[in-house]
Amino acid sequence: MMLDLLFRALLGGVGVAAVAGPLGAFVVWRRMAYFGDTLAHSALLGVALGFLFDINLNLAVVVLCVGLALVLVTLQKKHFIATDTLLGILAHSSLSLGLVAVSFLDNIRIDLMAYLFGDLLAISMSDLYWIYAGGALVILLLMLFWKPLLAMTVNEELAKVEGYPVEAIRLLLMLLVALVIAVAMKIVGVLLITSLMIIPAATARKVSNSPVQMATMASVIGCLSVCGGLWASYRWDTPAGPSVVVCAAFLFLFIYSLPKMNRV
Amino acid sequence: MKPLITFDDIGIEFDGRALLSHIQIKIHEGEIVTLIGPNGSGKSTLIRILLGLQIPTSGEVVYHGKTRIGYMPQKLHIDPTLPLSVTDFLSLVRKVDKHQIPEVLAKVGIEKLAKKQVHFLSGGETQRVLLARALLNRPNLLVLDEPVQGVDVNGQVELYNLISSIRDELQCGVLMVSHDLHLVMAKTDTVVCINQHVCCSGTPQHVTGHPAYQALFGIPGAAESIAIYSHHHDHVHDENGEVLAADDIVPHKHGTSCQHS
Numbered sequence: 446m447m448l449d450l451l452f453r454a455l456l457g458g459v460g461v462a463a464v465a466g467p468l469g470a471f472v473v474w475r476r477m478a479y480f481g482d483t484l485a486h487s488a489l490l491g492v493a494l495g496f497l498f499d500i501n502l503n504l505a506v507v508v509l510c511v512g513l514a515l516v517l518v519t520l521q522k523k524h525f526i527a528t529d530t531l532l533g534i535l536a537h538s539s540l541s542l543g544l545v546a547v548s549f550l551d552n553i554r555i556d557l558m559a560y561l562f563g564d565l566l567a568i569s570m571s572d573l574y575w576i577y578a579g580g581a582l583v584i585l586l587l588m589l590f591w592k593p594l595l596a597m598t599v600n601e602e603l604a605k606v607e608g609y610p611v612e613a614i615r616l617l618l619m620l621l622v623a624l625v626i627a628v629a630m631k632i633v634g635v636l637l638i639t640s641l642m643i644i645p646a647a648t649a650r651k652v653s654n655s656p657v658q659m660a661t662m663a664s665v666i667g668c669l670s671v672c673g674g675l676w677a678s679y680r681w682d683t684p685a686g687p688s689v690v691v692c693a694a695f696l697f698l699f700i701y702s703l704p705k706m707n708r709v
Numbered sequence: 710m711k712p713l714i715t716f717d718d719i720g721i722e723f724d725g726r727a728l729l730s731h732i733q734i735k736i737h738e739g740e741i742v743t744l745i746g747p748n749g750s751g752k753s754t755l756i757r758i759l760l761g762l763q764i765p766t767s768g769e770v771v772y773h774g775k776t777r778i779g780y781m782p783q784k785l786h787i788d789p790t791l792p793l794s795v796t797d798f799l800s801l802v803r804k805v806d807k808h809q810i811p812e813v814l815a816k817v818g819i820e821k822l823a824k825k826q827v828h829f830l831s832g833g834e835t836q837r838v839l840l841a842r843a844l845l846n847r848p849n850l851l852v853l854d855e856p857v858q859g860v861d862v863n864g865q866v867e868l869y870n871l872i873s874s875i876r877d878e879l880q881c882g883v884l885m886v887s888h889d890l891h892l893v894m895a896k897t898d899t900v901v902c903i904n905q906h907v908c909c910s911g912t913p914q915h916v917t918g919h920p921a922y923q924a925l926f927g928i929p930g931a932a933e934s935i936a937i938y939s940h941h942h943d944h945v946h947d948e949n950g951e952v953l954a955a956d957d958i959v960p961h962k963h964g965t966s967c968q969h970s
Contacts, residue, residue: 473790592801602762602782603842606762607802647790
């Protein structure tokens, strides 16, 4: 029974880390860390709305995240306030709104801690299906649109002049971030999701010479963090989500403390 | 020569303030046109209109036949967290045939840099990589926004020579933006001076060959390769770029430091 539980946690965690890695690389390259955080914070509001209207929670989170991303882009274009301030306002007000909304759901008991920090050991089979179906979709879209996504990341104007549909690609990237948040929410919780995207990707930078290599290494490093974190959680009875993040941070420190490698 | 594109009476306004008005320029196949003008004169805006990145408030860009634009932006900023070799960078061109890459790298003289990370390129190398990317689009019109930015003087001369030899080989039109007045002229067919409107245009030879202009602006004994661009305005701008009315212009008063008669 215990082993079964751990095995499911491991499967779920590895699935999420494998997807979060490559997308995290884009988040790092495009400096979207705070943007990802904002979407993740709003995910709790999505959960509350999902309960309220009795729709699939993951779907509710994806829809809310994409909606918020669109609002954000529209407000950004108006330039009436700096982007980081705007992100801060949206992140914390949507998180608070989510917490308030959850308190109104008194006929349903929600394990708030599980949504905020993840509950790796409570993963059900249906969660696993969702993680692998959602994850496969994200990876498939990333592979299909790899070149336009990368071209836009390198230089938006150049990409536009060469005929890439830049606006649509930007939207796709937001949709992918939203999907990953919905997928990863159960594992590390809304407050820690971004870390699972950016820490492995940042670690991978040190050992990569090409974008594909960095995306792949980010997946591998993310999976190692999940394994290490789960082992620590099992060994010392620590909370699983935060243990995974701590493990990722240790890997980051370890790899960056290695002597500098010669790059071409 | 066949015309490629025409800026037909282009004007653009921001918040009711005209940045460009009544721009009329024609670019032909095999012709190098250089836009010069001070900072904020609207050179880059005009380029952005041509590229479709900005919509003009009035007028239109007329494309005569099929125009394939190869665009070289002012500079390349790639986030240091993104590992990218020169070949990776060039592979991002839409619908590129990757077998072309070594050939184009050789054409711009940087075949040795194929595997080098873009963050470790010098200014001149970066400009050549950007030129290579523009060429991979198989253009019949090259649009170069300050192509020699961040390059030392020798490198600038080499780059202008390279651009002109590429023009000879591909017979493409070239539209360049520059704010250096001297080096660029030797390799230019037509100079268009803009400051919110077209101030004047013509061949640099015609302008620089004129003795009266040389007396006013020329450096005696300037080398052949450095053609000096000079021109005579029939109007005067104030510091905001507005054209002053004729009676507002204070005529030149001779002083002791005057070099002319």
